[in-house]
Amino acid sequence: MTQSVVKKSFPSPYDTTAPKGAEGWQDLYPYNLVFQDNLREKEDEKFWFCDSQHWPNVFKPFEVIGVEFASRCLGAYNTRHYIIPPANGIDFRIHNGYNYFSPVAVSPELIGDRVPHFMERAGYYFQNWTTLLENWKKKVLANIEEMDAINFEVLPDMVSMDDITGGVGMDPSVKMFEDYDRLIQLAYRNWEHHFEFLNLGYVAYLDFFGFCKEAFPGIPDLAIAKMVTGVDSVLFRPDDELKHLAELAVKLDLTAIFAAKTSAAGVLGSLAGTTAGAQWIAAWETAQEPWFNYTSGNGFYGTDVYWRDSLDLPMGYIQDYVVRAARGEQLHRPKDALIVERDRIVGEYSEILEGEALETFQGKLGLARVVYPYVEDHNFYIEHWTMGVFWRKIRQLSHLLHNEGFWENADDILYLSRDEVRPVLFDYANAWGVGTDPIGPTYWPKEIARRTAIVTALETARPAPAFNTPPEVISEPFTLMLWGITTEQVQQWLGVDGGDDTLLKGMAASGGVVEGLARVITHASQLSELQQGEILVATVTAPSWGPVFGKIVATVTDIGGMMSHAAIVCREYGLPAVTGTGKASTVIKTGMKLRVDGTQGTVKILD
Template sequence: MSMKSFPRPSDLPVPAGAEGWEKIYPYYLVFQDSLKEIEDEKFWFCDSQHWPTVFKPFETIGGEFAVKCLGQYNARHLMIPNANGIDFRIHHGYLYMSPIPVPEDQIAARLPEFQARIGHYFENWDSLLDQWRTKVRGTIDEMETLNFDRLPDMVPMDDIFSGKAMDGSERLMENYDRLIQLAYQNWQYHFEFLNLGYIAYLDFFNYCKEIFPDIPDQSIATMVQGVDMELFRPDDELKQLAALAVELGLQSAFANTDDAEATLEQIAAAPGGDRWLAQWEKAQDPWFNFTTGNGFYAHDEYWKENFSIPLGFIADYIRRLDEGQTITRPTEELIAEKDRIVAEYRELLDEEQGAIFEAKRQLAATAYPYVENHNFYIEHWTMGVFWRKVRELAATLVDHGVFAEAGDLLYLNRNEVRDVLFDLVTSWGVGAPQGPIAPAYWPPIIEERKQIVAALKTARPQPALNTPPEAITEPFTRMLWGITTEQVQSWLEADTDNVTGLRGMAASPGVVEGVARVVMDASQIHEIEQDEILVAPVTAPSWGPIFGKLKATVTDIGGMMSHAAIVCREYALPAVTGTGNASTTIQTGQRLRVDGTRGTVEILDLEDTVPEVAGPGAHSHEHATAVS
């Protein structure tokens, strides 16, 4: 008998050792006993697509800013008639979301405002998008200027002569406040165009469904594919560097890219190495502001700060080139297929319908690239600078004896860090011999929080909470996350004890068979071998360099407009997204048949499996960095 509801938040057992987890997050991010009746009535789904691992307290900033700013463009900027924002809570360390509908009696009144506002954007798309890039780059540039220097032993004499009359501690606090505000600023900019990209695509999508009732979702997606996206530019730079290395005969220099310094020295000493290094330098600004993760976590590693990452990808591209493989995306074939499908459907329409169809398609095609491109500017570039500045601040606090190690800062929320800074500047300013109170106050709290976070990581999150609605109609929830009525029902009916196959979103067409490689986070992508099928909770857009090696992709969450779906279509790679639990059901080494046209995944050899299984908490492995 299938379940009719997912567990309520209060029904879920707290992982051993994580008791009292609620107190490590701000009060407004956790479910409240006093609001239980209201919160249990709402359907919540886990956004493991963007936040696949447990939050440390400071890291909630990304979830808070992103979901708040997404909502403001629905509810306050664009006045989308049928969709307000998304309510959100953290439960057991994971982010859950609940779309907020617009009451029926308010929809009509919002429509004129909505039409006027989106009309302004679509009529001035190119100039406004240029303005957007300028705004975003200005925020990043200002963030780069912020510094968190150690406080001096005494005020410089120049400040006495100038009459400055401040001790410099104000800069430490002002720069911290400004860092938070600049991150918030670029998250507001993030959504200025994103919702419009979805709106344009959904308008085209709905029109196609109206005039072609039986059209597959994939055929609609195909009609806007084959576009040049800035998000692919970092990967394209690596491909060009690999091709140049082969042209110059530098392959032997890439034998051990884990030692980036030695690799670059070997290249420099080789004939033609100076030419390669010049292109390498040119590619870094801005395209190496890229992470193997998604930018939401402090442990994400950036190409700019760890050259072994891009060098390793280049080495793999060199191998594939030497084997005679094609490493470029099949853009010409994608465009040809797009043109063929557009022409076939266009022929079915009369002149008036055809004009409307083409106008809506062109608008969707114009706005569609932003759905991916924004990732580079915000999640990767902005957040890369943000986390670097956080590490600089943490190092200064360690230098002043506030924390024992830089990573301790992450176990405080951003408001608690502000209190710590005032504690520091107070003790420093008055010359207190014992120094700040923090070293006496925070260590046991930080240690407890570290244990709680580690304990929370031992359990995978529930895909959803409470009773789903009879129909899920909110467009972004369906298209981005793949949370559809049918998919939620399949999660409820899943028999985890007798799984022979999975059903998800038919995200990118094609049928293949191959061996599974389960990857729970970015730190494992180097394990992927040629022609394997990637199975993951979610993929990040930055995993582009490994897509050319794959036969197919399967994810736990994601809809037709998710990053995984879009990237797979641009690589002509079959994909099934939104399966709910593929990453914990399938084992590395199992043979799969992935049908990205129908949205099914069949496990072909249930008896013959590899014993090495990703156990509880495997998804939370992180690289060690200065702040981790």
């Protein structure tokens, strides 16, 4: 198809206005995260793209903590820890409530000087991967345990007599201040650990990818990705636990109870009092820790719902699995078939090489397979478990202050920045200590109402896909692999004429061809609407959507590359997937018939 570019540049963020009612939105976020007028010339020289893969929703003020911690730590590991030769960090700004990234490249003349540093530092980690990763897990779990031990309590009517006789000389406000600060510090520590291995996992795969592209001209990206499939990732464990529980229910002849489709409390009530029911409940309770520290979202938002806090979510998935297991369906990922296909592909390409080239191929493949599981594993420990504990403690503090009259709704703390919460705590403790009324209840309800109205207004508009002039050729490896933002994709965003409006192109992320009806999902709360045999179409999928993959026959997303979570998970579940289409969720409507070709990276609207 011949394409002629209509535009060469996206609009400037400075020329992109806010939706009506969202005026003044910049005040909700830190000064360094919004585009400043005095820096326009400098900022307009950069190409910015919207990262709706990780942050698909408008930020409430407190929620920017996720993008701040993640982006800063990612950059530091590239730039200061491992000295990755071609890539520094990724600059970020919030515009109209959404996050935008601009990768910071290394000047070509400086790349050579970085190589020996990278080889020494990354080499040490690659050579000691297993030992260092075991130590990583201990560090991360220790931080989670300390976070979980934090408990925010109402200040008492009087200091306990034990504190008097013990000569403590402090009141509980000290602990409240310290616990809040420590909670932030511990979350930050685990975000530091998040990138200790992640960037190296990408680097090892990209190195293997680059070798294959050079050694095997014309090799499809998907063929390379298949060479590292069939992994045992911790991220799949929560879904596997639900499948095992469903199979146990069938084995214990409890199918009828689950088929009734009652709430978790209803199911557990029906199971109680019987030997088989008690056995199943014991298995259910065992599975919860740690595997129910899992959200249907992605962990970046304070309103994400976690399985452990809403047991109807995992129970609903189990009920669906029980029906399928009772019919004799295979619930688990086709891991054996994936490994057979993986080994077949590796064998065919290995026959092309010999000598040193073959040894290099085998070495790079071996390293990629060793480090590849971490690319998904970290999600469970950080985005899900760490952030689940973090948001639960923040909500606990919010509820306490809500009960003390500081704001009208239980979770309104999310409309404050993390730095605004400290003065609120002092206001509360000061009034308690002096014996007067705090000032916050006369200030925050009105201010939170103003901010809520702004956030609500921002949510009425979809984010612009990008800002400013893109490079002629997008070659930055992380942008290509993780976000799926290619030169062709950017040209599609800019708009081309002479195209086929019924044909969408994206990344050939997971092979196979299938036809079916579309189900457009824009939020995790809609997942229950998915019907058996439908094609999931979404802005982006979360790794935690695994339990619905047994229903669907293919996945299509707006954003995401070969190493995105959607791509990796679909390959492991053996589902066709096309990622990085740019606009599928807006062009496709629920009920449309589609043909998804995950091998060619195309989506055809058939009606």
